[in-house]
Amino acid sequence: MADYTMQPESPSPARPRKTPEQLRSHRWYGVNDLRSFGHRSRTAQMGYHRADYAGKPVIAIINTWSDINPCHSHFRQRVEEVKRGIWQAGGFPVEMPAMSLSEPFQKPTTMLYRNLLAMETEELLRSYPADGCVLMGGCDKTTPALLMGAMSMDLPTIFVPAGPMLRGNWNGVTLGSGSDTWKYWAELRAGNITEHDWQGIEDGIARSPGHCMTMGTASTMTAVVEAMGMCLSGASSIPAPDSRHAQMASLSGRRIVEMVWEDWKPSEIMTPAAFDNGVRTALALSGSTNAIVHLIAMARRAGYALTLDRYDELARGTPVLANVRPSGKYLMEDFYYAGGLRGMLAQLRDLIDTTTLTVDGRTLGECIEGARVFNDDVIRSRDNPLVAHDGLAVLRGNLAPDGAVIKPPAAEPHLLRHTGRAVVFRDYNDMAARIDDPDLDIDADSVIVLQNAGPQGAPGMPEWGQLPIPQKLLRQGVRDMVRISDARMSGTSYGACVLHVAPESYVGGPLAFVRDGDLIELDVPARKLNLLIDDEEFARRRAAWSAPVPKFERGYGKLYLRHISQADKGCDFDFLEPVEVRAGGDPEIH
C-alpha cells in the first residue's frame, strides 16, 4: 500500500530554479574572503571535501531526538535516512539537535517550553548557513514548536512526523496511550483491578517507538500539518516502526533539496485556506483540544488571526469521521491500515480547499486523488459519521468572556446541558490534597472547578483539565462530571471537561471569583457558560481580588510570564508574533 505518492525526481514544470550563487549558504561557503575560509577549513576539519558541499543546498535537520523522549527514540536511525535522501538529491545535510519536549517527563508541562523550542528552531536556522530545513518532531508540542519557528524564518521546510507507536497490548486487551491509563487508573482506584493487573498494563501500553497512538495531540497535530501541506502526503499516519516510515524519511530528504532549488516557502503553503483545512482535519479526527491553541498560535505566526469563533463555525459543519480513541474505538495503527489521513481527506473533499499547495509541489486535491478507505468502520463515510457535527464547541458567558472549549463527543451526553453546585479548588495542590477527602461536600451533580491552572497560573497551562472524579463517587459508579478549568487537557483524555477558560483566573479572569456552592450553568448546544450570581456580587468579588505573586523572579520563567498570551490568542510570546498581528490588526482568516 503506497501511502505517500510523491515523485521527488520531478521538479515542478513552471517553477524558476535558483542558481548556486542565490543560495543563502553561498554567503558562508561560496565567496572568497577570510570568513568563508574559516567556514570551509572548519568543514574540512569534520572530514568533508569541498565536493561534498560546494554549490549544494545546505539542509538543516532540526532533530528533537533525546534519550528521554520515547516518542522519538527512532529518530537516531531516521535522521540517517533523511540524510541519505539529501545526499542522493545533491544536498548537504547538517543535523542540528534541538531541545526535545518529552511529554511524559518534562515538568510542570512541555507547554511551558513550546515557545522556547520555537525560538531555538528559528534562531538555529537564522544563525547557521541553512538553505532549507527538515523538521523532525511528533511528540505533542514539538510539532507546533518546530513549525512556528520555521514559519517565522520562512525557509523551505518539510516536516518528518514521528509516526504513532503500535497498539498497546495487555493479556490480549488492546490498550491506547493515555485513554487507557486514565480508564484503568479509575478502575484501580475503584478497586476493580489489582496492582498486578496495573503492572501488566504498565508494561504493555507503550511497546514500540513512536508517539501516542490514540487521537491525542501528537496524532492530531501531525495530521493537521499534513493536511496543511507541510509534509509528504500520507506521511503522518505511518506507524513509527513500519519500514515505510523509513522510506518516507528518505523521500522527505530528497524532496527538501528540490524545494530549496524551487524556493517553496511555508508562507506560500500555510495560507488562510490551509489553516481552515487544518481546523477541518482536527475536527473530523475528533482531535485533541490542544490543537486549537497550537493552530491559533501557528496562524498568528503566519499573520492570520484564526479565532475561536472560526473554529466553532467550522465545527458546526464538520462531521467526525475517524473512529479513533478517545472519541471512538480504534487506534492509529488501525487508521493507517484503513487508508490513513489521505483516505479520510478524500471523504471530506467537498469541505476542504483542494487548491492549497503542499511541499511536493502538488495541490492537496492532487495528493488525495485516488485515495481509498479500506475499512469504513475505522474511517467513516459521510453518510455514517461517528458524530454528525460539533466535534468541538466554543463556550462564552460571564465565566469565560474570551471563550472556553469543550469536546462534546468525549462527554456523557446528559452533562452537556447541566447546572450544578461549584466545588472549588484554588490550585492543583489544593485539589490533590482534598479531592479524595471522604468529607468533601460533593455529589455527581456538582461542578468541579480548578483555578490557577492556566498559562500564567500553573504556569504553562498543563494538561490538568481532566480533573479527577473523587474516589467516593468513583466507587458509586460515577465516571463523568462537569469539570471546569483554565488548564488544557490531554488529547487522550475524555469527559465533560470545560477547558482553556479565558482570561485565566491567575490574571483576574472570572474563574477566580467562583466560590463553593455557586451555581454554574453549562449549555453546550447554546454555547453558554455562566456563573449564576448577580452583577453586584460579581463586582464585589472582582474588587476584593488581588493579583497573586509572580511564580518566577528570574530566568526563562520570568521571560515567559512577561510575554505569554492567553489561550484564545494561542499562548505565543507577544514579541514572536509578526508586528501587524501584535499591533492588533487581527486580519480575519476569511
Ligand code: FES
Ligand atoms: Fe509523546 Fe504522547 S507522550 S506523544
